Amino acid sequence: MSDDLLKRTRAVLPSWLAIYYDEPIEIERGEGRHVWTADGTRYLDFFGGILTTMTAHALPEVTKAVAEQAGKIIHSSTLYLNRPMVELAELIAGVSEIPDPKVFLTTSGTEANDAALLLASSLRRSNQVLALRNSYHGRSFSTIAITGNRSWSPTSLSPFQTYYVHGGQRYRSPFAGLSDGEFIAACVADLREVLDQSGGDVAAFIAEPIQGVGGFTHGPDGLLGAFAEVLRERGILMIADEVQTGWGRTGEHFWGWQHHGFVPDIVTFAKGVGNGLSMGGVIARAEIMDSLGANSISTFGGSPLTAAGALANLRYLLEHDLQANAARQGPVLFEGLRKVGSPIVGDVRGKGLMIGVELVRPGSTDARSADAARGGGPGEPAPEIAAAVLEATKRRGLLVGKGGLHGNVLRIAPPLTLTADEAAEGLAALVAALEECTP
Template identity: 55%
Template sequence: MGTRPLLERHRAVMPSWMNLYYEDPIELVRGEGRHVFDSEGRRYLDFFGGLLATMVGHDIPEITEAIREQAGRILHTSTLYLVRRQVELAERIAAASGIPDAKVFFVNSGTEAVETALLLATQYRRSNQVLALRGSYHGRSFGTVAATGIRGWSATSLSPLNVTYVHSGYRLRSPFRGLDDAAYVAACKEELRTIIETATAGDVACLIAEPVQGAGGFATPPPSFFAEMKSVLDEYGILFVSDEVQTGFGRTGAAYFGIQAFGVRPDAMAFAKGIANGVAMGGVVARGDLMDCLGANSISTAGGNPLACAAAVATLDVIRDRDLQANADHVGARLRAGLDRIAADHACVAEVRGMGLMIGVEIVTPGTTRPDTALVTRILEECRSRGLLIGRGGLLGNVLRVTPPMTVTEEEADEALRILTDVMDKVAAGAAA
């Protein structure tokens, strides 16, 4: 019987476009550290982390206790009242952002966070023109879908924004692919200037960009990419918004916020996902004058509620106290090296890329750059059968996403690599048969 009855109920009342992983979807009912258990008692090594939201692992005592303690006091008050934990959390994020005179507004998700950032930028600049990167993903709402540069995630062509897409750091399918780093960045920079001069009315509100593209398959640009792109934005007075929903709080290993690794200070940053380790939480940190530019009243009924803020403060404490940014850097390098070895032995791997504990493995038909989504499906199924959960994504749906919680150990990384090696050997042998 398994999960079949629940699956049938799911299909009866949930949207058809809400996809589930695996031929036989699983129900996860419990977690411990980097492991989760399904409703039939099977144990898995979790290397997808609730779509990167389970930032530091499952059932972390400090976070569980903070949630329990706050739940015993009060769950909700709204932003119409002072919330001590909200103020404490905002102070920490503002300080870590490096943005001058920073202010913070809390919401409930990454989509809401990006919507807020776009609202601020368009109001501040009095323009609905926005630049976004090709291959980007910014959310599922009306405005954020408009700024999303992946066809598979664009539910509608209607938009409150006038969006123009510019070149990103995804080099595998780029016409600039053969260029070295410096020449690639120069080409992207020149294209940005050309787009602004020819495809916009000039008064662009902002460029929004993910430092490492999440749903886009962890496309990672050369180190100088964002600094050079921002130099063009500065010439035109265009704001820069960094979408840190997946890259924030040390997951990249290289910096607390992903954009900081590129030596760039944005005007605003949207964050969410792992900040509260899976409890619904998001927000925007921005320059004070940018945050204060709204002339109408605005609130967030549940944004920054006491329970979510308690979870977020505890999560940031765990990241700091256990030095998890350094762990993401160290174990991420170990994972990357192992995945590079797998790539060297398997012609179906076109590229391994990413930063820290955000690693993408692009799967193609050997000898080509044609995406092999069927092979990706088989790899995910085989990993699941061996007790490893990973994700998928990419512009064409052909990228494996390897994103364990930041508390992952060397031993767990090695276990995942052994499973992935066995799986890749098996599927390669099957393809050759």
């Protein structure tokens, strides 16, 4: 049956849609932190549909809210008053930490970042944008234009003039050997130089506090805050892309930007807020959100159905303090993975329940590294080992993700209700898979 479905998939869907595994699986149902395939095999899910199943599969509170709303009305658009949308926007505004916030709901993170770019470029009357190297912000024409990862940028055509700066990742950075303070100073100097070259007429700087598709990479805490000080001097807006980091996943804070000691002008979100429902959005100060000089609506953004489900999901997350659970369970995984000591593990990074494991070829040094001449630096990327580990975890009943510029990073991001026993089970499978794939 799976072979037949794969053939039908390849026949009717684009060839550029990636599918995991040599023998792809059809996920038929889920419950809690587990999913079951069509043949009845159970897997512990450590990826959650790319960090989208944020609380749990088939969370009763969410399924109940969706069923009840579906029995009333599924769709109306923003042309009519919509109680679930307003209640969700009120709750999001209340936890946003943005002063005088307004919320616009969309159907995805891509669309949220599109809206943020529209707000910033319209208000600043500029199409110049700053972004981090190795970044990813969506698959639309405008968000591809500000994505700093060539693997996800199929065209060089662009509606924006984009400038990329250092700071999104450390392991392969030319500043990798510096202390936190020195690293931040070097990146700020790079930012100032880029701004001088741009002429200063920049609309916004967009940044993921932890880069998702880039392989869960990030700079030191405080880096984005140091950037924000420079941007504030020039009136440039700061956009925090919280599509993957928001809602307490990092454990220490509710939003990724809070690790950096500043308040962004605009925040975008998606994925986990809907727990699988198609939901995203933008939070901004009222003066920014209300600045558009034209009419607009959203046909599907904030629909009664998705808003009702997202509202139930967010309430559950807050009532059960899942941020604290991420802070408890994350260190268990970090400590266990850092103890592996395998020559194929080049780096273990991230925060809370958002962990990246960069895999390298044993005994190698990337010739492109600034430290290569001294015999140091990061190991050579090993995408083939990452693919093998993905297969090995699958055989052990565990699903994880894969990313990074070279496709050599394991992405680990289980639902935030992960239990201590499940963390131990997943860690054991990961360690065994890494050991199996070590030459």
